[in-house]
Amino acid sequence: MANPVPAAIDHLVVAAADLDSGATWLEDKLGVALAQGGKHAAMGTHNRLLRLGSALYLELIAIDPAAPAPHRPRWFGLDDAATRARLAERPRLLHWVARVPDLDAALAGCPEALGDAIELARDSLRWRITVPSAGLPPLGGLLPALIEWKTDTHPAAGLADTGCELMKLEGFHPDAAAVRRALAALGLEHALAVFPCERDEPVGLAAYLRTPVGLVEID
Numbered sequence: 741m742a743n744p745v746p747a748a749i750d751h752l753v754v755a756a757a758d759l760d761s762g763a764t765w766l767e768d769k770l771g772v773a774l775a776q777g778g779k780h781a782a783m784g785t786h787n788r789l790l791r792l793g794s795a796l797y798l799e800l801i802a803i804d805p806a807a808p809a810p811h812r813p814r815w816f817g818l819d820d821a822a823t824r825a826r827l828a829e830r831p832r833l834l835h836w837v838a839r840v841p842d843l844d845a846a847l848a849g850c851p852e853a854l855g856d857a858i859e860l861a862r863d864s865l866r867w868r869i870t871v872p873s874a875g876l877p878p879l880g881g882l883l884p885a886l887i888e889w890k891t892d893t894h895p896a897a898g899l900a901d902t903g904c905e906l907m908k909l910e911g912f913h914p915d916a917a918a919v920r921r922a923l924a925a926l927g928l929e930h931a932l933a934v935f936p937c938e939r940d941e942p943v944g945l946a947a948y949l950r951t952p953v954g955l956v957e958i959d
Contacts, residue, residue: 746841747838747839747840747931748838748839749796750795751792751796751797751837752835752837752909752947753835754766754798754831754833755800755802755816755818755831755832756831757824757831758802759786759787759788759801759802759804762831765830766790766800766831769956770952771952771953772790772904772951772952774788774789774790775788775789775899776788776789778863780862781807782810783815784808784814785801785802785803785814786802787800787801790899791896791899791902791904792904792905793896793906794896794897796906797896801818802818813873813875813876815869816835816877816881817834817835817876817877820876832959833945834877834881834945835881835884836881836884836945837869837886838886838931839886839888840888842888843870847870849926850922850925850926852883852918853872854870854884855872855878856873857870858870864891866889866890867889867890868887868890870887879913879915879919879922880944881911882912882913882932882943883919883923884926884928884931902952904949904950904951904952907948907950908933908947909931909932909933909948910934910945910946910947911934911946912934912935912936912941912942912943912946913936913943914937916936916937919932920934945959946958947959
């Protein structure tokens, strides 16, 4: 039975080994400048942002070398050795985040474990978000982290419109049926197109963005 709590894509998570070099790579690819973000003291990370809609954005995130290591694994698998090796090659689309009005209700209706619901804050923003105890995104990043904003204004509303828009989000997983069932339980079956892949093929995401330089794929 589908979860009656409505949900929507909130933001895409692109990670880089280094924030400045990652921003240069992404800006060259998209043909637009990223906005300054901030620091996440609880996770030891910092970010930059790009508006994709009135309530949708792209987050470029990296470990903050000036911040102390957190007491738990960082979100989005940033402490994972294999993930770090991939990020050493180039920035990657690691995960996506879905917005829900009631995080506890959404978690109760999901057949897959999405992690602990933790409370975080940055500047004037307040939110609750799911973070797995080991830090690794569920089902290889195909199931989203869930976020419940505790502020009235969405972060994307304060970002400049650079003409970028998310056109499609795709995922690839050997157990595509399990991913689809979990997405349906969250009311997100139309947010991510899931395709099966072989066991020896990489699990991952691909986003297609309309930009000033044309259609761009980020994976």
